[in-house]
């Protein structure tokens with residue numbers, strides 16, 4: 001398995017299809033000079049673009065392009081890297097790739113797996129794991145705010161924050177380990193260095209990083225919002241109003257929507273995955289029944305459920321009875337995830353409580369957007385934010401749990417130093433998962449396999 005990471009690899013680095021320019025690249029621990037000589041007909045000056053024909057085995061030009069050689073370790077992967085920048089036709093690039101494999105037959109070049117160039121950069125210490133993930137997040141970014149914060153994470157913003165925490169933790173661990181080695185002085189040692197104070201400050205700092213990381217994860221993953229409520233309350237109209245497009249069919253007939261209609265919009269750069277669902281009611285209609293069942297599935301998975309009401313019918317006995325039934329079933333959903341919204345404010349008075357709006361006129365939509373962000377705890381301005389993943393949030397939470405346990409141990413008299421040392425070690429391990437200092441092989445495989453080929 002390890003030896004796979006020693007193989008020279010090659011891939012088309014640019015997106016499939018036609019393009020002005022396309023790049024084939026090779027990364028290898030072994031010298032690429034013979035390969036360069038065969039394809040380019042001469043040696044290349046390091047890190048300098050040379051315009052020349054790329055030749056096949058018979059000496060015929062496949063294309064004229066720019067060749068770039070990055071001798072190890074000064075390359076993206078930290079290995080020797082050769083780039084052939086050709087015209088961006090799929091056939092040209094396939095020919096060039098095949099030519100690289102052929103000319104490098106001695107080296108045993110193989111095709112790179114998705115993410116493998118970036119994985120090499122990680123393995124060779126060019127990027128840590130959080131930065132490598134940011135490469136993929138940058139490529140996948142769907143909003144400008146997400147792209148900018150991915151770029152910040154790629155520059156090491158998250159890694160730096162984690163590094164500060166790690167250094168403080170190491171200092172504390174050294175203190176405790178030293179105390180363990182000199183048991184007769186134990187209490188003094190910890191007290192003199194204010195171990196408890198250090199631990200508290202570390203926890204406070206961790207909480208701040210955790211908060212920023214949560215914001216970063218929101219920016220990357222977005223929020224699942226489901227529009228739910230009785231038929232005809234205006235769910236589809238609200239989806240259309242939020243999306244600014246006629247996506248879902250709107251009619252005065254209750255039971256219009258059956259299939260779930262989803263759309264991703266953004267608010268302040270945060271992606272919102274909004275789903276409009278079938279109106280919730282008891283029905284004999286076979287198709288609508290399936291739609292309603294799917295509505296409940298969507299509700300169960302949502303980060304936020306917008307429970308929509310029709311202000312023109314609020315107070316009517318039959319309408320309230322239906323809402324009561326829905327409410328009873330929504331009791332299974334965490335109340336913190338439910339936002340009650342009163343629609344058709346243009347046609348009726350304001351409700352006693354809750355958020356009033358009109359999908360028809362757009363009144364109240366700005367307030368709804370604000371509430372949605374507030375609901376999921378978004379309070380950041382995207383400036384200064386770094387992109388992050390749920391994986392990072394979980395690792396920080398585990399770090400925090402071990403710090404809390406350590407704090408509990410440290411306040412006992414006398415403190416059980418070996419337990420304290422162990423909790424600090426576990427906290428350190430959990431923190432290390434973020435930058436990949438302590439990451440299991442499976443996790444690494446999982447992370448890099450989600451890249452595109454050639455990255």
Ligand SMILES: Nc1nc2c(c(=O)[nH]1)N(C=O)[C@@H](CNc1ccc(C(=O)N[C@@H](CCC(=O)O)C(=O)O)cc1)CN2
Pocket residue numbers: 023070073074075076083126
């Ligand atoms: N043509 C091309 N464009 C590209 C890339 C590439 O590989 N090729 N990249 C990648 O996919 C990104 C840039 N990333 C890179 C990162 C490091 C190095 C590099 O040569 N690093 C050396 C030298 C650094 C220096 O001169 O300061 C090093 O780290 O030692 C090159 C590209 C985006 N644009």
Ligand SMILES: Nc1nc2c(ncn2[C@@H]2O[C@H](COP(=O)(O)OP(=O)(O)OP(=O)(O)O)[C@@H](O)[C@H]2O)c(=O)[nH]1
Pocket residue numbers: 230231232233234235236237238249250251252253254255256257258277278279280343344345346347357358359360361
């Ligand atoms: N006056 C007024 N009418 C609205 C408003 N929003 C929706 N309507 C009307 O209410 C009716 C139902 O709207 P829809 O958006 O189809 O309602 P729905 O909740 O998706 O209904 P189902 O798909 O049947 O569950 C339509 O005639 C809309 O024009 C509003 O804000 N004000």
Ligand SMILES: [Mg+2]
Pocket residue numbers: 235236237248249250256257276277279
């Ligand atoms: Mg509808």
